[in-house]
Amino acid sequence: MKTSNVNPSSSAAAGAPLFVSSETAAAVFQWLPAVRVLQETYARAFGPHAVPRRTIAAGAAERASLRTMTAVPPGSRYYGAKLMGMAFGQEGRQLEYVVVLFDATTGSLAAILDGNLVTAYRTAATSAAALDHLAPQGGARLAVLGSGLEARMHTLAIAAVRELQEIRVYSPTPAKRAAFADGIGAELGVHVRVFDSAAEAVGGADIVLAAARSYGEKPILQGAWLEPHATVVSIGSTLPDQREVDSSVVARAELIVCDNVEEVLEESGDMLAARQAGIEPDRKCFSLNDLMCGKVKRTNGEGGVAMYKSVGSGLQDVVVAGMILDLARSAGLATPLPIQFEPKRIG
Template identity: 85%
Template sequence: MNPSDVNPSVSAAADAPLFVSSETAAAVFQWLPAVRALQESYARPLGPHAIPRRTIAAGAAERASLRTMTAVPPGSRYYGAKLMGMAFGPSGRQLEYVVVLFDATTGSLAAIVDGNLVTAYRTAATSAAALDRLAPQGAARLAVLGSGLEARMHTLAIASVRELHEIRVYSPTPTKRAEFADAMGAELGVRVHAVDSPAEAVGGADIVLAAARSYGEKPILHGAWLEPHATVISIGSTLPDQREVDSTVVARASLIVCDNVEEVLEESGDMLAARQDGVGLDAKCISLNDLMSGKSSRRRDEGAVAMYKSVGSGLQDVVVAGMILDLARAAGLAAPLPIRFETKRIG
């Protein structure tokens, strides 16, 4: 018997939700469309409840935590949430990410997307979206601090919006930075040099990417190394106990663009330390929405450092996962799930 025959307020969803794996996401993802989609989303008016603050639930005895990031992007076909589950098991700490997308036109569950690559894609694409509005046009020299997944993704994303004539990379492990240099040089056709210190990487750079918190949570980037016109992207310090850039970097920046101003100022260890060190923050920080929409009159001073500081946002997850879902569906790579959800009708 159909539940709707008993209760007219309940009916079966018409279409089965889809599943998009990380393998499928990698097969269909495109950098520039993702950057443009994020720029368009952040340029639209955002209501006060469109991107709530992230929440973290933790159980001490269970050694488990769940982070949730929700969003209803304006003008988007999809809304939803990213869930990040973490637990300590017999084999050590384990993380899994999932993005759950609902169809804004029907309210039905549209898809479940493996969020592992989505997280790296959306972080890098959002940084490139901000950089595209902050940094001068023209060929640039890029400094990369870090050689992991986020460093690689950001380098590719930045290359989609700026011509790069040279890249210098530093990370603590010589073999990893050499591998990064070889891989990025081959993929981008750009001169990539692995160097022996972060100062050597940053000196003379037009764009500086900080994508690796140091051991012991000590800053890996200092203001004295920066060129006067440098644009800094900092993504590694997202919680109060995490450090990536020194307070002198924050002090040198004439403009700081934050994906979420409140969360950056109140939850990023870098900004908390800068405020404690006497750096005035409120007058130089604007939101990514203000930058993209042109609502703010604040601009970077000519010939002065500017910075994009990210802690991540559910809007980024939903927009990028939604783009991947549409591409996967068009390519016939989204797998229908053998499930149905009942939809409750109200009113």
């Protein structure tokens, strides 16, 4: 890599890579377009190597790790990767995300994006994309287990595809759940009720969002609490040592849609625990591609519990980051980088 002394305007004209900050991403992001572009992408045919499994490199002595998630989404203008670096320093653990996009028509570096908000946006938008095909049409009562960033993002995303008649909130800290309820209620103009237990919040809900892994990795959602027609969205158990939903939820689900079936079955603590409990989730787990293509549908009309289980995917990062990049470029908010890469010509 070599630096360039050209000014930003001439750099942009020469096709220099762009940088998109989280502040810019927040300024241009739109929920429904993100949901739709994900649905369109997941409805296309996938090659066997389009979305490889994530890789994790770790150094014990260095107390550092690097997670890499790559994708070449079918039909997309961009391909690329998200990198997540984590290290333990004097002030504790720190994470940083970056999404790197390449132009599929030229192979040139197109942009670098701060991946923090992109990660939250893509997770919630993909959940809403799945929910839009799983949950019955019409108004819905949403139970939210959690009060952090993912809980807020998912509530906003779900509100983009369903009319929420009521939001029912539980999280372990009373002050946090009250603040979440006040904020999300004002933002969406929806009646919000706060509960002192997860069971009370879930009872009577059409859609249940599990977005708060408990302390000690104990499940926060039990199958017995769910209404017979409930649709569950679970996003918090992405590694073998993490738990979010009880095995009874997996047992009750007639259909489980996964953003990455292999990783959900082999790396999610919830599914590993269900298998240890004698439940075989494999036979009822299907991919988002199957759902979007119409190969699988909710089999029992509006009855029977369905679940969307997410571990995250580089495809989601690339697709949503690409949408954000295009919006930022159109708004004049993407920052040209004063650098050029020397390409290697082959053939």
